Amino acid sequence: MLEKPCRLVIGGHAKQSGHVAISGGGVTEYAHRVALEQEIGPIPDGKMVMHLCNNPACTEPSHLKCGTHAENMLYMKLCGRSGSKRIPVSVRSVVLKRLQEGNLNHKQIAAEVGVSWGCVRKLNATLKRYAIGNRNQTSLFDCV
Numbered sequence: 567m568l569e570k571p572c573r574l575v576i577g578g579h580a581k582q583s584g585h586v587a588i589s590g591g592g593v594t595e596y597a598h599r600v601a602l603e604q605e606i607g608p609i610p611d612g613k614m615v616m617h618l619c620n621n622p623a624c625t626e627p628s629h630l631k632c633g634t635h636a637e638n639m640l641y642m643k644l645c646g647r648s649g650s651k652r653i654p655v656s657v658r659s660v661v662l663k664r665l666q667e668g669n670l671n672h673k674q675i676a677a678e679v680g681v682s683w684g685c686v687r688k689l690n691a692t693l694k695r696y697a698i699g700n701r702n703q704t705s706l707f708d709c710v
C-alpha cells in the first residue's frame with residue numbers, strides 16, 4: 567500500500583483523462599509533472615510520469631514514478647485501467663497475490679477465485695512482462 571494519501575490540486579484545469587493542467591508565466595503543464603520535478607527532480611528524456619495510485623489527478627510525489635510509455639501501459643493493464651476485457655479489481659487482486667505466492671498452479675487459482683484458466687494465464691503473462699521491466703519495483707501490488 568502507498569503510505570500517504572493522494573494529494574489533489576485545488577484549481578487547475580481537469581482534462582478528460584483525469585489529469586490536471588496548471589498554468590503560470592504563460593506556460594501550461596500537467597500538475598503531476600510539475601510536482602515530480604519540483605520535489606524529486608527532472609523527468610528524464612523519453613520518460614513519462616506514472617501514477618502508482620492510479621489516480622491521474624494525484625500530485626503526491628511518492629505516488630509518482632518515471633517510466634517509459636510501455637511500462638505505463640503495462641502497469642495500467644495490470645491494474646485494470648486498460649485492456650479490452652477488464653477483470654474486476656477485487657478478482658485481479660486475489661489472482662495476482664496467488665500467483666506471487668506461487669503455491670497453486672494456474673488451474674487451482676482459477677478454481678479458487680472462480681475465473682477461467684485463460685484469465686489466470688493472461689494475468690500471469692502480464693505480471694511477468696511487468697516484473698522484467700521493473701526489477702526494482704517493490705510496490706507492484708499497490709494498484710490492486
Ligand SMILES: [Zn+2]
Pocket residue numbers: 571572573619620621624625626629
Ligand atoms: Zn495518489
